[in-house]
Amino acid sequence: MKTKPGKGSPDVRAGLLDAAVVLFSEQGVAGTTVAEIAKRAGVTSAMVHYYFKTKDQLLDAVVEEKLIGQFIAFVAGAIDHGENDPVALVERLVWRIVEASDRMPWLPPLWVREVISEGGALREKLIARVDLGKQERFKAGIAAAQKAGRVNSAIHPQLLFMSIIALTMLPLSMAKNWDRIPLIGRVSKQDLGRHVVALLKHGLSAASGPAKAKGRKP
Amino acid sequence: MKTKPGKGSPDVRAGLLDAAVVLFSEQGVAGTTVAEIAKRAGVTSAMVHYYFKTKDQLLDAVVEEKLIGQFIAFVAGAIDHGENDPVALVERLVWRIVEASDRMPWLPPLWVREVISEGGALREKLIARVDLGKQERFKAGIAAAQKAGRVNSAIHPQLLFMSIIALTMLPLSMAKNWDRIPLIGRVSKQDLGRHVVALLKHGLSAASGPAKAKGRKP
Amino acid sequence: MKTKPGKGSPDVRAGLLDAAVVLFSEQGVAGTTVAEIAKRAGVTSAMVHYYFKTKDQLLDAVVEEKLIGQFIAFVAGAIDHGENDPVALVERLVWRIVEASDRMPWLPPLWVREVISEGGALREKLIARVDLGKQERFKAGIAAAQKAGRVNSAIHPQLLFMSIIALTMLPLSMAKNWDRIPLIGRVSKQDLGRHVVALLKHGLSAASGPAKAKGRKP
Amino acid sequence: MKTKPGKGSPDVRAGLLDAAVVLFSEQGVAGTTVAEIAKRAGVTSAMVHYYFKTKDQLLDAVVEEKLIGQFIAFVAGAIDHGENDPVALVERLVWRIVEASDRMPWLPPLWVREVISEGGALREKLIARVDLGKQERFKAGIAAAQKAGRVNSAIHPQLLFMSIIALTMLPLSMAKNWDRIPLIGRVSKQDLGRHVVALLKHGLSAASGPAKAKGRKP
DNA sequence: TATGAATGAGTCTTCATTCAT
DNA sequence: CATGAATGAAGACTCATTCAT
Numbered sequence: 054m055k056t057k058p059g060k061g062s063p064d065v066r067a068g069l070l071d072a073a074v075v076l077f078s079e080q081g082v083a084g085t086t087v088a089e090i091a092k093r094a095g096v097t098s099a100m101v102h103y104y105f106k107t108k109d110q111l112l113d114a115v116v117e118e119k120l121i122g123q124f125i126a127f128v129a130g131a132i133d134h135g136e137n138d139p140v141a142l143v144e145r146l147v148w149r150i151v152e153a154s155d156r157m158p159w160l161p162p163l164w165v166r167e168v169i170s171e172g173g174a175l176r177e178k179l180i181a182r183v184d185l186g187k188q189e190r191f192k193a194g195i196a197a198a199q200k201a202g203r204v205n206s207a208i209h210p211q212l213l214f215m216s217i218i219a220l221t222m223l224p225l226s227m228a229k230n231w232d233r234i235p236l237i238g239r240v241s242k243q244d245l246g247r248h249v250v251a252l253l254k255h256g257l258s259a260a261s262g263p264a265k266a267k268g269r270k271p
Numbered sequence: 272m273k274t275k276p277g278k279g280s281p282d283v284r285a286g287l288l289d290a291a292v293v294l295f296s297e298q299g300v301a302g303t304t305v306a307e308i309a310k311r312a313g314v315t316s317a318m319v320h321y322y323f324k325t326k327d328q329l330l331d332a333v334v335e336e337k338l339i340g341q342f343i344a345f346v347a348g349a350i351d352h353g354e355n356d357p358v359a360l361v362e363r364l365v366w367r368i369v370e371a372s373d374r375m376p377w378l379p380p381l382w383v384r385e386v387i388s389e390g391g392a393l394r395e396k397l398i399a400r401v402d403l404g405k406q407e408r409f410k411a412g413i414a415a416a417q418k419a420g421r422v423n424s425a426i427h428p429q430l431l432f433m434s435i436i437a438l439t440m441l442p443l444s445m446a447k448n449w450d451r452i453p454l455i456g457r458v459s460k461q462d463l464g465r466h467v468v469a470l471l472k473h474g475l476s477a478a479s480g481p482a483k484a485k486g487r488k489p
Numbered sequence: 490m491k492t493k494p495g496k497g498s499p500d501v502r503a504g505l506l507d508a509a510v511v512l513f514s515e516q517g518v519a520g521t522t523v524a525e526i527a528k529r530a531g532v533t534s535a536m537v538h539y540y541f542k543t544k545d546q547l548l549d550a551v552v553e554e555k556l557i558g559q560f561i562a563f564v565a566g567a568i569d570h571g572e573n574d575p576v577a578l579v580e581r582l583v584w585r586i587v588e589a590s591d592r593m594p595w596l597p598p599l600w601v602r603e604v605i606s607e608g609g610a611l612r613e614k615l616i617a618r619v620d621l622g623k624q625e626r627f628k629a630g631i632a633a634a635q636k637a638g639r640v641n642s643a644i645h646p647q648l649l650f651m652s653i654i655a656l657t658m659l660p661l662s663m664a665k666n667w668d669r670i671p672l673i674g675r676v677s678k679q680d681l682g683r684h685v686v687a688l689l690k691h692g693l694s695a696a697s698g699p700a701k702a703k704g705r706k707p
Numbered sequence: 708m709k710t711k712p713g714k715g716s717p718d719v720r721a722g723l724l725d726a727a728v729v730l731f732s733e734q735g736v737a738g739t740t741v742a743e744i745a746k747r748a749g750v751t752s753a754m755v756h757y758y759f760k761t762k763d764q765l766l767d768a769v770v771e772e773k774l775i776g777q778f779i780a781f782v783a784g785a786i787d788h789g790e791n792d793p794v795a796l797v798e799r800l801v802w803r804i805v806e807a808s809d810r811m812p813w814l815p816p817l818w819v820r821e822v823i824s825e826g827g828a829l830r831e832k833l834i835a836r837v838d839l840g841k842q843e844r845f846k847a848g849i850a851a852a853q854k855a856g857r858v859n860s861a862i863h864p865q866l867l868f869m870s871i872i873a874l875t876m877l878p879l880s881m882a883k884n885w886d887r888i889p890l891i892g893r894v895s896k897q898d899l900g901r902h903v904v905a906l907l908k909h910g911l912s913a914a915s916g917p918a919k920a921k922g923r924k925p
Numbered sequence: 926t927a928t929g930a931a932t933g934a935g936t937c938t939t940c941a942t943t944c945a946t
Numbered sequence: 947c948a949t950g951a952a953t954g955a956a957g958a959c960t961c962a963t964t965c966a967t
Binding site: 065096097099100103 | 950951952
Binding site: 078079080081083084162165166169170171172173180185188189192205207208209211212213214215216218219220222223224226227229230234235236237238240244245247248249251252253254255256257258 | 296297298299301302380383384387388389390391398403406407410423425426427429430431432433434436437438440441442444445447448452453454455456458462463465466467469470471472473474475476
């Protein structure tokens with residue numbers, strides 16, 4: 054049942070990955086030393102190299118086992134549903150992401166900082182590994198629904214997926230600090246989910262009026 | 272016209288800030304050395320310390336003069352408009368941010384990585400300096416419009432501001448790479464603006480139907 | 490038949506010594522890790538410490554069992570011959586060394602680098618253990634032959650032994666690379682032996698002419 | 708007049724090279740830390756990286772400026788003499804090497820351990836840089852003298868150059884320890900020079916008798 | 926103002942060594 | 947006998963920072 058048949062005790066290895074992912078989410082990859090990760094996992098820094106050889110290969114493992122194996126696999130489940138209603142799909146996607154951030158609170162900060170950001174330490178590693186097929190299918194589904202008049206035609210299908218990620222991940226990446234910001238105050242992740250779903254469901258619904266969003270800038 | 276009446280040539284100082292902000296946006300603050308900044312500005316790293324004493328104080332200057340003085344001042348102008356239609360205000364806000372990212376392409380990546388991200392190098396510095404009064408007024412305006420039945424009541428006024436930031440900043444932070452991602456392909460910043468405005472205008476409009484976004488998770 | 494009556498399998502022990510000696514000759518002692526030696530012998534590095542306790546004690550064993558037990562014993566046999574003709578003795582010595590380098594190709598590089606070189610890892614260990622009696626007898630034999638007019642009197646008996654070592658060992662320590670050096674090209678160890686013997690036999694023969702080798706430098 | 712127009716104070720740079728070369732000769736390259744070199748030169752180890760970037764590039768500089776620029780240039784002068792008597796050339800070569808080891812006592816140990824030895828840290832670097840033309844000319848001169856009957860025909864011209872190096876460099880690499888070895892005792896570098904010249908002059912002289920050095924081994 | 930030279934603290938990485946199993 | 951897991955000490959290298967000129 055081990056994730057990797059390689060060397061070492063699975064417990065320590067897993068503990069190191071857990072520690073890494075939490076510290077990375079709090080301090081960034083560049084701001085986290087191998088020694089800190091080791092300390093949080095209760096071993097010496099030499100053990101990090103025993104299990105992962107280099108810091109860079111530790112990042113590979115994070116991408117493979119945490120981002121892809123845990124998060125993407127979980128969220129992608131929401132798309133593989135044989136469903137044909139894109140709005141329902143969007144809703145399911147949002148709730149999956151919210152749920153994921155409950156199970157893996159380290160995920161959104163890590164994602165925003167190290168995957169989305171240009172030059173993020175995990176960005177290229179993830180792009181190289183991930184299959185964009187599902188996203189393409191999602192985009193196609195939206196476009197089809199637009200043609201059928203069931204979805205607001207002013208929406209860019211290519212940008213919708215990113216909008217969903219943005220609306221969920223970015224606020225969730227700050228979730229730990231929500232109550233420190235007076236403007237936001239006491240809201241829960243459930244509140245966020247409801248807010249985003251409301252925004253998207255309305256936003257996607259086929260416009261009654263034309264709602265021409267004319268670009269101001271040339 | 273000098274920003275600071277202190278020592279040193281204003282040109283060199285400004286060049287260092289410009290260089291810093293671009294490199295920070297590309298490599299992150301932790302991933303950028305003082306020497307790199309100096310080199311890009313055509314001086315030695317000792318000069319950085321001459322003008323800013325420490326790297327940390329350089330960050331202070333970036334927050335003060337670039338984030339607050341340039342970006343926030345520019346965007347905040349959209350709120351101080353004596354306008355009372357919150358939807359129009361949202362639209363203006365979106366276009367301001369899009370416009371800002373044209374003038375300062377380094378802004379969105381820097382914002383997402385170092386301001387929004389937990390542990391971001393500029394986060395605490397900015398929070399300590401910024402006045403949230405305008406955002407409070409914005410929130411109040413939305414809430415009032417909801418009571419008046421002009422805005423979708425399922426929206427969380429507290430979260431709307433963050434949603435706008437998310438819908439714009441996060442995609443813009445990747446703008447340089449849009450064409451490298453097949454899913455997105457050839458879209459312009461204008462396209463993004465239109466897309467976001469369409470989404471928000473619809474999303475905010477008072478629901479004809481109830482649009483009950485019931486939370487799934489307890 | 491075990492060399493050591495101590496613990497452990499003689500085969501593994503011998504395999505480790507063999508591996509050590511080859512790697513030391515290729516990479517130097519300092520450049521060879523215990524783990525490499527273990528791997529080449531097909532065991533783990535913990536085994537090296539089981540058999541030899543420390544790397545330093547492994548070196549002791551190499552000196553004792555490989556250098557003294559194998560090489561010196563073999564070469565010294567050439568001196569113990571009850572012979573009184575020093576030139577014949579020299580010739581026998583040369584061929585012994587050439588022969589030894591066929592049986593133990595790792596020997597000359599190891600010798601040159603770790604025994605002869607100042608600070609060589611085996612140098613002090615070997616000097617402490619070796620009996621120089623035979624070399625003294627050799628020197629005395631040469632000196633006697635000089636007095637008897639049978640050997641070139643310009644030769645330093647003290648230096649002759651080292652000259653023989655130098656003329657053989659140093660070229661042999663590069664034997665693996667001879668063909669890579671255009672200057673040398675295709676020569677065999679036999680060729681080297683013949684060359685050295687020719688040089689020495691002539692060089693030692695009592696001078697017909699005076700052959701005044703006057704030192705230039707004061 | 709600086710060797711390198713690059714960065715840094717020439718004095719410190721030169722001091723580091725001097726320190727490096729001495730320590731390398733005493734402890735080997737692998738056995739010498741950057742910090743030791745720095746300490747001996749009176750600076751911190753960071754300065755080594757300031758002047759040479761990496762330890763490997765320090766080795767490049769040693770090869771370039773010490774081995775090639777100092778030693779090889781000096782010795783090669785002995786060959787460029789427009790002389791046609793190969794025996795005189797050999798003699799001159801020997802004395803040059805002896806003289807070089809007086810000026811640069813670190814040279815012979817370094818040469819034997821790190822240039823001649825397989826896997827030596829300077830070996831490949833030097834081979835890549837050095838011009839073997841002079842050695843080829845030397846070899847050709849010997850071969851011609853053999854054909855003319857002026858040099859012992861049992862000598863391998865290809866191997867003679869290496870024999871000269873061996874006869875001088877190897878003993879000189881131990882010169883500091885000569886008096887510690889009873890067998891050798893009190894001899895000077897001049898004594899060594901005379902001994903080697905005597906050996907070679909006789910060894911090269913055209914044999915009166917046939918001096919059949921018949922190989923024993925098949 | 927501006928620089929080159931210098932440093933100390935810290936980071937990643939390697940390795941000989943130990944020990945429970 | 948043999949191993950995998952674990953460690954501490956050290957080594958190369960980086961970088962923010964200082965200072966004399």
